[in-house]
Amino acid sequence: MHFVIVGSSAAGTAAARSIRKSGSSDKITxxxxxSEFFSRCQLHLLASGRRTHEQANFLPEGWIDSADVNIxxxxxxxxxxxxxxxxxxxxxSEIKYNRLLIATGSRxxxxxxxxxxxxxxFGLRNMCDADKIFSVLPFMQSVTIIGxxxxxxxxxxxxxxxxxxxxxxxxxPYPLPMQxxxxxxxxxxxxxxxxxxxxxxxxxxxxIKRSADGxxxxxxxxxxxxxxxxLIVTAAGVRPNIEWLxxxxxxxxKKGILINEYCQTSxxxxxxAGDVTVMExxxxxxxxxxxxxxxxxxxxxxxxxxxxxxxxxxxxxxxFRSSVRLLGNNIVSLGPVSRPDPAWEKQEIKxxxxxxxxxxxxxxxxxxHLRAAILWGDITDAGVYTDVIINNRxxxxxxxxxxxxxxxxxxxxxxxxx
Amino acid sequence: MKKKVINLSKCIGCKNxxxxxxxxxxxxxxxxxYLAGVQxxxxxxxxxxxxxxxxxxxxxxxxxxxxxxxxxxxxxxLQKQDDGLVICDTExxxxxxxxxxxxxxxxxxxxxxxxxxxxxxxxxxxxxxxxCADVCPTGCITVVEGDKAIEYIEEEKPCIL
Numbered sequence: 001m002h003f004v005i006v007g008s009s010a011a012g013t014a015a016a017r018s019i020r021k022s023g024s025s026d027k028i029t030x031x032x033x034x035s036e037f038f039s040r041c042q043l044h045l046l047a048s049g050r051r052t053h054e055q056a057n058f059l060p061e062g063w064i065d066s067a068d069v070n071i072x073x074x075x076x077x078x079x080x081x082x083x084x085x086x087x088x089x090x091x092x093s094e095i096k097y098n099r100l101l102i103a104t105g106s107r108x109x110x111x112x113x114x115x116x117x118x119x120x121x122f123g124l125r126n127m128c129d130a131d132k133i134f135s136v137l138p139f140m141q142s143v144t145i146i147g148x149x150x151x152x153x154x155x156x157x158x159x160x161x162x163x164x165x166x167x168x169x170x171x172x173p174y175p176l177p178m179q180x181x182x183x184x185x186x187x188x189x190x191x192x193x194x195x196x197x198x199x200x201x202x203x204x205x206x207x208i209k210r211s212a213d214g215x216x217x218x219x220x221x222x223x224x225x226x227x228x229x230x231l232i233v234t235a236a237g238v239r240p241n242i243e244w245l246x247x248x249x250x251x252x253x254k255k256g257i258l259i260n261e262y263c264q265t266s267x268x269x270x271x272x273a274g275d276v277t278v279m280e281x282x283x284x285x286x287x288x289x290x291x292x293x294x295x296x297x298x299x300x301x302x303x304x305x306x307x308x309x310x311x312x313x314x315x316x317x318x319x320f321r322s323s324v325r326l327l328g329n330n331i332v333s334l335g336p337v338s339r340p341d342p343a344w345e346k347q348e349i350k351x352x353x354x355x356x357x358x359x360x361x362x363x364x365x366x367x368x369h370l371r372a373a374i375l376w377g378d379i380t381d382a383g384v385y386t387d388v389i390i391n392n393r394x395x396x397x398x399x400x401x402x403x404x405x406x407x408x409x410x411x412x413x414x415x416x417x418x
Numbered sequence: 419m420k421k422k423v424i425n426l427s428k429c430i431g432c433k434n435x436x437x438x439x440x441x442x443x444x445x446x447x448x449x450x451x452y453l454a455g456v457q458x459x460x461x462x463x464x465x466x467x468x469x470x471x472x473x474x475x476x477x478x479x480x481x482x483x484x485x486x487x488x489x490x491x492x493x494x495x496l497q498k499q500d501d502g503l504v505i506c507d508t509e510x511x512x513x514x515x516x517x518x519x520x521x522x523x524x525x526x527x528x529x530x531x532x533x534x535x536x537x538x539x540x541x542x543x544x545x546x547x548x549x550c551a552d553v554c555p556t557g558c559i560t561v562v563e564g565d566k567a568i569e570y571i572e573e574e575k576p577c578i579l
Binding site for chain 1: 426465467469473477484486490491512515517519521523525526527528534570
């Protein structure tokens with residue numbers, strides 16, 4: 001048996017670990033475009049220089065040997081022939097597999113803005129992106145980030161902390177539009193503005209002005225406003241790495257590879273996990289990617305079990321879980337707060353906790369259940385909220401309880417959010 | 419391995435376990451920060467609160483078989499060890515708090531103070547004590563030899579102090 005895994009990030013390595021944990025000693029080959037293991041969630045810390053390559057490795061030291069995996073670094077897959085159980089890599093090398101896992105993730109999408117292609121315009125998705133930003137930073141004073149999602153906001157905070165002038169442009173009326181609603185969104189915008197980050201929310205970049213030798217000079221907004229800039233980072237979304245599957249009969253949609261609850265693709269001996277996949281989200285009931293680290297690890301683990309002949313399923317698949325520490329503020333967002341059901345009742349609670357912090361809870365409830373929540377400030381019991389939302393728990397004294405959930409409420413009862 | 423047994427009928431909510439946990443995990447011991455009045459900088463890894471039925475419930479890390487905190491950890495700091503304990507490497511932790519968001523028991527917690535990392539029960543592995551059990555005045559928390567890290571039990575007769 002030869003297990004082949006394409007991708008060496010969260011999902012790919014979790015699958016390899018899971019194959020070994022299932023007791024298999026068969027050959028595992030990981031093929032990856034990367035040159036090393038790194039945690040994609042730490043790229044903003046690498047771009048600013050706060051952490052090193054070595055520190056960003058999320059695997060235990062010596063993992064390749066202890067897990068006995070064969071790894072092909074810097075290797076791009078170019079095609080697949082499922083009928084022949086073969087994948088092709090650059091230079092037309094052939095690799096035969098018995099079971100294949102596709103964990104190729106996604107890549108930064110470059111928004112169609114006039115003049116965006118060119119020097120000193122980077123995404124932030126891979127180690128090489130972080131390296132490029134870090135290496136040019138000493139010569140750059142003003143950085144413009146296009147997109148105020150998690151990547152954009154975390155990078156903005158990092159670069160602002162090391163003294164750069166940071167501009168953030170976001171189409172939505174407030175930052176973190178997937179994680180926050182209007183009131184917390186406005187609060188977040190003010191927080192960033194107060195920290196010296198120039199926020200341009202509800203605005204669109206329409207053009208990049210460059211010097212004769214191609215160096216960025218300014219970003220022009222759709223209202224004509226001009227923002228001086230030396231460096232541009234696009235953080236406006238991602239696209240799945242699925243082009244190499246064309247013509248293979250593996251079912252995909254625009255956003256990724258369709259998988260079932262066993263992480264199988266439409267071809268039974270080909271599995272997929274992580275950001276490259278789409279499946280039904282249990283909270284929004286819509287087929288979509290779940291592009292978060294914990295889900296990638298979980299899908300990888302389930303795929304690994306099933307690749308070795310096991311029968312485990314994904315029962316609580318959702319990407320609506322985010323935690324961010326932004327400019328000293330802990331924020332957790334759970335459930336589809338950006339697309340709440342109109343029937344849900346929204347409740348906002350502001351309070352000062354025992355440590356003197358101003359905290360906010362935004363709760364979305366229907367008759368019986370808590371459906372979504374934003375916790376700002378005190379996130380200590382966020383996992384209990386996650387359990388209640390994901391497991392659709394009945395709340396005995398509904399509203400009252402939802403405002404003050406903690407780990408003791410359900411006593412010694414065993415709980416599972418995976 | 420050391421197994422923590424919690425007899426729920428015996429908890430009187432004195433919170434000595436919380437204080438002992440703080441002391442055991444505070445540099446210099448002696449709940450130094452509390453004495454100095456700097457309460458914000460210290461935090462217990464355990465907590466006694468009321469459950470849905472109004473009964474006192476001491477919350478301890480369950481050291482789960484498939485820990486949600488470990489799956490959520492993007493730095494590799496949290497690992498399920500071969501001995502069954504879930505331990506955080508505080509040098510590796512970057513304080514993203516995805517573990518806090520993921521522990522259904524609320525036992526992965528953000529640290530207070532300057533170093534922004536997650537904190538959790540480490541079963542006092544680097545000490546010759548089990549701080550919470552050592553100070554428990556009612557025998558609610560005891561340590562025995564066992565094959566898992568923790569067990570909750572409930573006896574008929576409550577302890578009356």
